[in-house]
Amino acid sequence: MDENKQAKKSGVAAAQAAVKEIEERERREIRRRKRRIMLAITAVILLLLAGGATLLTLSIRSQLDFSRKADRSPSVQIADFDGTIMTNVQGHYSQDVSLITFPKRLQHVFIAAADPGFYHHFGAGFSDVMRILSGDAAPGSTITMKVARSFFRMPGSGTIRNAEEMLVALWLEARFDKDTILRSYLERSYVGSGIFGITAASRLLYDVPAHKMSLHQAAVLAVAMNDPANLNPLQFPKASAQAANMVLQKMEPDDTLTPAQINALMRDVPQLAPRAPREEGQAQYVIDLVMDEVARRVGYTSTDLHVVTSIDRDLQEMAQSAVNEVSRVRLQPRGADQAALLAISPDGRVRAMVGGTQYDPISRNRAWNVRYFPGRMIKILPYYYALNDNPDPAQWVPDTRKEVEGWKPVNPDRQYRGQVPLRDAFARDVNTVPVELTHKFGLENMRDFARKVGIRSPLSRDIRSVVGLDPVTLPDIARLHTLSLNGGISPDITLINEIRSTAEGQPLLYQRVARGHDKMLTDEAMLAVNSMLAGVTDPQVRLDRPFVGFGARAGRGSDAWFAGFTADLYTVVWVGNDDRSPAQAIRPDVEVASLWRLFMLDASQGFSIRSVARGTSQRLIEQDGVTDMWKRHWVDPNPPLQN
Incomplete structure (x- = not known):
């Protein structure tokens, strides 16, 4: 009996041992299988990473251009809409900067302004890495990253581009x-006004070779390279000089630069060298803006451009x-x-622009980026909103003086007529109705609407903004007024149709394509707008075709306007003084209107006489957003004589 029990126990133990061995073999096999799977997955991941890195490298390399033109500065050939050459600009791109002849003191100025830790990092700072990891789209801060940016064929932005x-x-x-x-940084960095690098900038701005610049002159260029949009010395001489002083103040004295010399330099204001008048005259405002736009669209280039x-x-x-x-x-x-004048076709393409009565390289383009108080020019904004809600220009609105959001509007004629038709309120240029409409629909809704219909200048959260409290640019007003001319869509106001390299086989660098904006006016509202505008046109201003036109005085007499359009052309004119002093004797509907009319009479010759509504519908059918349709239906009023 005992022997049987012992035999059974032995058999059970053997069976259990066999089961354990089988289980252990299975576990070992599972572990081996898992290891093989993990190795395979790791290999696949490594292959994918290697392939991705290779593709990324190839993708990045295909976007880079390391070519240099050391023998001469690339030229930019500028043509009008039909290819007629306007001018050929040379000398705006630096080339062959030599650090051997460029003094160390001047080199230190640019390093102090752009990247004080330049000699102590390996291309990117910790802040740059954290910025990219956090998804911040701000560009890199080091000199090396700025140089890297300049080697890309096309400008770009965003987190991926930063990486x-x-x-x-x-x-x-x-x-x-x-x-x-x-050297690459000093050669390729943008200064502003279409100028790249120190050799071009020192010659065009100071009329001296780069190595002969003073420390303060170099500091002005250094801060401009950091922020050309706001510290371009041609447009912002005071701001750039003040920023340059801050750079000099941060520089540490050495054997060649004492504290007393630094203080003396900070009291010096570098004078820009006056440029000789050019044969282009006031068209130079156009050329300067073209060069600035080319710089923004293409960046630094080593090839000639058309x-x-x-x-x-x-x-x-x-x-x-x-x-x-x-x-x-x-x-x-x-x-x-x-005076300034901006003329655009309804699709937003600039056809003529005069930035001032005389060209001055040290003044801003009054027709493009200077802000003026608009007065009546902007009051159409709440009328647009109201007509979208109810497309009846005869709808009744209250013309009563009451306090709205802490302000009691006053009409120019100080008369208040109670309930009036919407079109009459606009024709009389009252302040009460735009304020009442804004209060009704909501100030934030109106501010958002203003942004969508093309007001790029900042508008305050003050209800008076709808009657001209905030200054705006001429393009802001042009985008706002041409809404009904462009099918209810705010047009992109542009100056350039295309940019290409003159080198053989190079792809098109830029082509103007109409962006897809939302339709901001309904078809019914557009008809109502045209009806309303017809009632505001001064009968003393006459053309040989249907048109709309009205004037405004704003800024306590400092700004006088006249704006209007035919079926083919919109033109806005501003008149005033740079020091903002009032010109009370200037009447918008007389002197300013005479300038607008003189230009529009000549500019309209050759175009078929059409109503504004008919011209709009024909254009919307024909245009494709890319092709320049200008003068498609134009007949030369003075054809050349046939022999």
Whole structure:
């Protein structure tokens, strides 16, 4: 019996041992299988990473252009809309910067302004890495990352581009020494006004070679390279000089620069070298803006460029002639020294632009980026909103003086008529109705609507903004007024149709394509707007075709306007003084209107006489958003004589 029990126990133990061995073998097999799977997954991941890195490298390399033109600066050939050459700009791109002849003191100025830790990092700073990891789209801060950015064929922005620039920066640091990277920075960085690098900037701005610049002159260029949009010395001489002083103040004294010398430099204001008048005259405002736009669209280039603008050279000459004649005869005798004119086709392409009565390289383009108080010019905004809600220009609205959001509007004639038709309120230029409409629909809704219909200048959260409290630019007003001319869509106001390299086989660098904006006016509202505008046109201002036109005075007499359009052309004119002094003798519906009318009479010749509504519908059918349709239905009123 005992032997049987013992045998059973032995058998059970053997069976259990066998089961355990089988289970252990299975576990070992599972572990081996898992290891094989993990190794396979790891191999696949490594292959994917390697492939991704290779593809990323190839993708980035295909976007880079390391070519240099050391023998001469690339030229930019500028043509009007039909290819007629307007001018050929040379000398705006630096080339062959030599650190051997460029003094160390001047080099230190640029390093102090752009990247004080330049010699102590490997291409990207910790802040750059954290910025990319956090998804911040702000560009890199080091000199090397800025150089990397300049090597991309096309400008770009965003987190992915920043990561690509950081990879290129690390590659540059691994391959080149610091002097080579610094030389590229001094050669390729944008200063503003279409100027790249120190050799071009020192000659165009100071009329001296780069190595002969003073420390303060160098500091001005250094801060401009950091922020060309806000510290361009040609447009912001005071701001750039103040920023340059801050750079000099941060520089540490050494054997060649004492604290007393630094203080003396900070009291010095570098004078920009006056440029000789150019044969283009007031068209130079157009050329300067083209160069700035080319810089923004293409960046630094080592090849010659051909730029086709939307400018009509005939209209440009007409605009310059009209501004000069009316300024001399009617505006200046009445106390207004300056005038600006912007003419666009309804799709937003600029056809003529005059930035001032005389070209001055150290003044801003009054027709493009200077803000003025708009007064009546902007009051149409709440009327648009109201007509979208109820497309009846005869709807009744209250013209009563009551306090709205802490302000009691006052009408220009100080008369209040109770309930009035919407079109009458607009024709009388009252302040009560726009404020009441804004209060009804909501100020935030109106501000959002203003942004969507093309007001790019900042508007305050003050209800008075709808009656002209905040200054705006001429393009802001042009986008706002041409809404009904462009099918209810705010047009992109552009100056350039295309940019291409003159080198063989190079792809198109830029082409103007109409962006898909939301329709901001309904079809019914557009008809109502045209009906309402017809009632505001001054009967004393006459053309040989249907048109809309009205004037405004704002800024306590400092700003006088007249704006209007035919089926083919919109033009806005501003008149005033740069020092903001009032020109009370200037009447918008007389002197300013005479300038607008003189230009529009000449500019309209050759176009078929059409109603505004008919011209709009024909254009919307024909245009494709890319092709420049200007003068498609134009007949030369003065054809050349046939032999």
